Amino acid sequence: MPHPTGAAPLPENRDRDRDRDRTPTALRVAVIIGSTREGRAGGAVGEWFTERARRRTDLELRLVDLAGFRFPERYPERPSPDMTAFCDEVARAEGFVVVTPEYNRSFPASLKQAIDFAYDEWHAKPVAFVSYGSRSAGLFAVEALRSVFTELHTVTVRDGVGFDLLAGLPGEPGRPSEDAEERAVTGMLDQLVWWGLALREGRTVRPYVT
Known part of the structure; x- marks a missing residue:
C-alpha cells in the first residue's frame, strides 16, 4: 500500500548524501505536523525546523504531515488504509517531534x-514539541499534549521550541529571537537523541510492560 503524500521521506538524492555521514546509531524520528487548517503556519514552521534538524548526523527524519492523510470523519469498525499508514509511521519511529499550533489554549482536533x-x-519512545501561537508561543498546547503522551507511555523531553507568530513566521527577516530559536532546536534535539537511544537500548534488553 503506498504511503499518502503526508508520510514523505526526505528526497532521495539528499538521503544518499547524508547516509554517508549518518552515524550507525542514528535515531529514526518522525516529525508530525499536526495542523490541517487551510492557510496554516504549520507548514512553514515544520520546514524551518526540519531544515535545521537535517544538519545532524544522529537523526534519520521522516516528515509526517497530517494534511496529507485522508482520515475518516467517524471512527470506522476497521482501520482505513490511511489510519494504518499513520500507525505504521508511528511504529517505525524511535522518537517524535510534534509540530503543533495553539487553538484556544489547546492543540487541534486533527492532531x-x-x-x-x-x-x-x-x-517507551521520546516526544519533543515545536509549538507556535500568538504571545504564548503555543506553550498551552504543549502542556495539554504532555498529559496525552504520558497516558501513552512516552517520555516527553523537557526543552522545546516555541514561536510567537506576532513576531512573524520562522525564517522571516528581522525576527528578534532567531538565534535563541536555533539554540533551542539544538538543546531539544540533544535531549531527544539521549532519551531515544536510552529507550532503544531498554526495549532491546526487555519488552516494555504496560
Whole structure:
C-alpha cells in the first residue's frame, strides 16, 4: 500500500548524501505536523525546523504531515488504509517531534484524532514539541499534549521550541529571537537523541510492560 503524500521521506538524492555521514546509531524520528487548517503556519514552521534538524548526523527524519492523510470523519469498525499508514509511521519511529499550533489554549482536533489511532506503537519512545501561537508561543498546547503522551507511555523531553507568530513566521527577516530559536532546536534535539537511544537500548534488553 503506498504511503499518502503526508508520510514523505526526505528526497532521495539528499538521503544518499547524508547516509554517508549518518552515524550507525542514528535515531529514526518522525516529525508530525499536526495542523490541517487551510492557510496554516504549520507548514512553514515544520520546514524551518526540519531544515535545521537535517544538519545532524544522529537523526534519520521522516516528515509526517497530517494534511496529507485522508482520515475518516467517524471512527470506522476497521482501520482505513490511511489510519494504518499513520500507525505504521508511528511504529517505525524511535522518537517524535510534534509540530503543533495553539487553538484556544489547546492543540487541534486533527492532531488528537491521529494520536488516538495508535497506542502500543507510541510506548517507551521520546516526544519533543515545536509549538507556535500568538504571545504564548503555543506553550498551552504543549502542556495539554504532555498529559496525552504520558497516558501513552512516552517520555516527553523537557526543552522545546516555541514561536510567537506576532513576531512573524520562522525564517522571516528581522525576527528578534532567531538565534535563541536555533539554540533551542539544538538543546531539544540533544535531549531527544539521549532519551531515544536510552529507550532503544531498554526495549532491546526487555519488552516494555504496560
